[in-house]
Amino acid sequence: xxxTPQEAEGFLYREARLLDQRHxxxxxxxxxxxxxxxxxxxxxxxxxxxxxxxxxxSALRAQRIFQLLHQPHxxxxxxxxxxxxxxxVEVENGDREGDALVRCTLVVVEIRPxxxxxxxxxxxxxxxxxxxxxxxxxxxxxxxxxxVLLIDRDLPxxxxxxxx
Amino acid sequence: xxxxxxxxxxxDTPATFKIRTKIYTDPQIFEDELLRIFEKVWxxxxxxxxxxxxxxxxxxxxxxxxxxxxxxxxxxxxVLLNVCRHRGNTICREExxxxxxxxxxxxxxxxxxxxxxxxxxxxxxxxxxxxxDIEGLIRVPRVTVYRGLIFASLSEKGxxxxxxxxxxxxxxxxxxxxxxxxxxxVLRPHxxxxxxNWKFHAENGVDGYHPRFVHESAFNSRAQAKGFTVRDSxxxxxxxCLRGFDRGHGVLExxxxxxxxxxxxxxxxxxxxARYGAERSQEIxxxxxxxxxxxVILMDSNIRVIQPISxxxxxxxxxxxxxEGVPDYINKERLRDLQWRLSTTGMILEDDLEIFAANQSAxxxxxxxxLQLARGMEGEVPLPPDGRMGQIAxxxxxxxxxxxWVRLMDGTES
Numbered sequence: 115x116x117x118t119p120q121e122a123e124g125f126l127y128r129e130a131r132l133l134d135q136r137h138x139x140x141x142x143x144x145x146x147x148x149x150x151x152x153x154x155x156x157x158x159x160x161x162x163x164x165x166x167x168x169x170x171x172s173a174l175r176a177q178r179i180f181q182l183l184h185q186p187h188x189x190x191x192x193x194x195x196x197x198x199x200x201x202x203v204e205v206e207n208g209d210r211e212g213d214a215l216v217r218c219t220l221v222v223v224e225i226r227p228x229x230x231x232x233x234x235x236x237x238x239x240x241x242x243x244x245x246x247x248x249x250x251x252x253x254x255x256x257x258x259x260x261x262v263l264l265i266d267r268d269l270p271x272x273x274x275x276x277x278x
Numbered sequence: 279x280x281x282x283x284x285x286x287x288x289x290d291t292p293a294t295f296k297i298r299t300k301i302y303t304d305p306q307i308f309e310d311e312l313l314r315i316f317e318k319v320w321x322x323x324x325x326x327x328x329x330x331x332x333x334x335x336x337x338x339x340x341x342x343x344x345x346x347x348x349x350x351x352x353x354x355x356x357v358l359l360n361v362c363r364h365r366g367n368t369i370c371r372e373e374x375x376x377x378x379x380x381x382x383x384x385x386x387x388x389x390x391x392x393x394x395x396x397x398x399x400x401x402x403x404x405x406x407x408x409x410x411d412i413e414g415l416i417r418v419p420r421v422t423v424y425r426g427l428i429f430a431s432l433s434e435k436g437x438x439x440x441x442x443x444x445x446x447x448x449x450x451x452x453x454x455x456x457x458x459x460x461x462x463x464v465l466r467p468h469x470x471x472x473x474x475n476w477k478f479h480a481e482n483g484v485d486g487y488h489p490r491f492v493h494e495s496a497f498n499s500r501a502q503a504k505g506f507t508v509r510d511s512x513x514x515x516x517x518x519c520l521r522g523f524d525r526g527h528g529v530l531e532x533x534x535x536x537x538x539x540x541x542x543x544x545x546x547x548x549x550x551x552a553r554y555g556a557e558r559s560q561e562i563x564x565x566x567x568x569x570x571x572x573x574v575i576l577m578d579s580n581i582r583v584i585q586p587i588s589x590x591x592x593x594x595x596x597x598x599x600x601x602e603g604v605p606d607y608i609n610k611e612r613l614r615d616l617q618w619r620l621s622t623t624g625m626i627l628e629d630d631l632e633i634f635a636a637n638q639s640a641x642x643x644x645x646x647x648x649l650q651l652a653r654g655m656e657g658e659v660p661l662p663p664d665g666r667m668g669q670i671a672x673x674x675x676x677x678x679x680x681x682x683w684v685r686l687m688d689g690t691e692s
Contacts, residue, residue, distance in 0.1 A: 153623070155466050155468070155622075156466055159466075162610050162613065162614075163600075163606075163609070163610065163613070164465050164466060164598075164613075165465055165466055165467070165468055165598045165613065165616070165617070165621060166617065166621065167468070167621065167622040167623055168617075168621065168622070168623040169617055169621075170618075173503050174503075174617075174618055176503050177499045177500060177502070177503040177618070177625070178499070178625065180498075180499045180502050180503065181495050181496060181498075181499035181625055184499075184502075185494070185495030185496075185498050185499055186494065186495050187495045187496075187625075187628075187629065188492065188495070188628075188629045188632040188633060188636075189628035189629050189631065189632040191632075231639060231642070232635075232636070232639045233473035233474070233590070233635035233636070233638055233639045234473060234632065234635040234636075268373075268466070268469070269469060270469040270470055270471035270593045270594075270595075271469060271470060271471060271622045272470075272471055272472070273472075273628060273631060273632070274622060274623045274628075275623065275628040
């Protein structure tokens with residue numbers, strides 16, 4: 115099965131909506147079992163040898179989402195409101211049937227409601243980066259790798275306890 | 279206006295220990311801290327492995343002062359002020375790199391990586407004698423390397439680094455021996471920008487009272503995730519201890535702080551035991567967070583450097599440490615453990631940062647004048663010559679910080 119640009123956009127828009135609506139458990143289901151969610155500090159490093167901003171396999175993703183949804187996770191009390199904006203979507207189908215590489219740009223605008231005198235609240239933040247998705251057809255397209263290359267990846271980062 | 283006396287900001291009697299809240303919120307106090315603490319005592323600047331090869335350099339800060347830490351071709355380590363001797367331009371804007379020379383971008387004055395001035399451009403418009411008194415980039419007067427950790431002091435005089443370390447030296451040695459070869463390699467840091475005074479980071483790195491409250495959500499989530507070791511955090515406050523030292527240093531000791539996979543941990547212990555014997559290996563992995571006051575915390579698998587930016591903003595550079603002398607899969611497991619707990623998106627770290635932000639917000643309530651740090655004061659055990667020991671959830675380590683803080687800020691010797 116090949117992935118059309120329209121299908122790729124539909125897939126990414128749906129992911130953005132799930133994240134913005136905090137349907138995180140459904141978001142987990144977008145990944146393959148061995149799917150990786152990766153936010154590098156330096157591109158093209160080996161994330162098992164060198165530190166990353168985030169490097170989650172399915173177990174760590176589930177752990178993170180459990181903390182977000184079901185625990186008193188102070189960094190998300192109150193929780194972030196986000197708008198995920200996806201653009202510049204390009205599709206490259208792989209040599210193997212059912213593999214596709216999707217590139218896009220991502221802008222996330224985020225705010226935690228509250229009085230702006232409270233540090234961390236009441237102030238709108240924006241994050242931008244280039245994304246690379248390795249999608250695999252496993253009874254429908256799933257994410258084998260989501261890599262977010264932030265433009266400020268090697269600079270000091272603020273609270274990133276929401277999902278980019 | 280400088281505060282003439284800092285003594286009155288601390289109440290330290292046998293049963294009471296209080297500090298004034300304005301030490302976190304007063305911009306002038308922050309300025310004095312840069313001058314009297316960061317520009318005076320030994321501060322951590324870099325790790326030797328970051329400048330492993332001749333020509334390697336990295337830039338950093340001592341307090342607010344920009345520095346270059348370099349290794350020259352003769353393998354000497356130099357700590358230089360990152361400012362051109364001509365008209366004050368930044369000499370090196372890169373964070374790290376390799377170069378034999380630094381050339382000023384403004385008028386082209388050139389320096390060796392040792393700091394020596396080797397070229398004044400278009401020299402003919404200067405007198406023949408000009409520049410003879412300018413040796414090169416200004417050297418930070420005192421530099422030392424201890425177990426791979428590079429420390430520097432902007433003060434010409436003062437106690438030696440070993441004197442400054444005092445009783446915490448033993449724990450720095452244990453930490454360095456986490457590698458069977460006594461050698462580590464630091465990699466690209468996790469960098470964090472956070473709201474909150476720098477002292478919250480120093481205090482919290484050696485605080486054993488907060489984890490079961492602040493980190494309950496992370497521990498519960500860890501336990502919930504299938505296939506991981508389930509840990510009960512309610513017993514967290516029963517094991518381990520605190521040690522506080524006169525220079526402000528502290529050690530929090532909590533067995534099992536890192537959570538390596540059981541079989542990997544066993545292999546790691548075998549590596550250590552082969553080199554150090556079983557008994558010392560147990561001591562090495564006892565789970566130490568070591569604060570070397572004022573700006574660095576050594577943990578099992580990272581070096582956490584505290585960079586004060588302003589009275590209410592701090593940056594932290596947290597360097598993962600890969601151990602030399604252990605198989606790859608052990609380092610991978612250590613990195614995996616660090617990633618979920620203490621990376622930029624670490625589930626432990628994020629909640630700490632939120633608390634610091636909330637502390638800083640709350641302390642704008644200047645009507646609240648004093649903070650309480652008396653926990654466990656009466657049960658402390660002296661650790662001669664320069665330490666005290668308390669239980670894991672006491673405030674021994676915070677008291678050590680503020681006793682040292684007041685002495686330094688007051689300019690009085692101990």
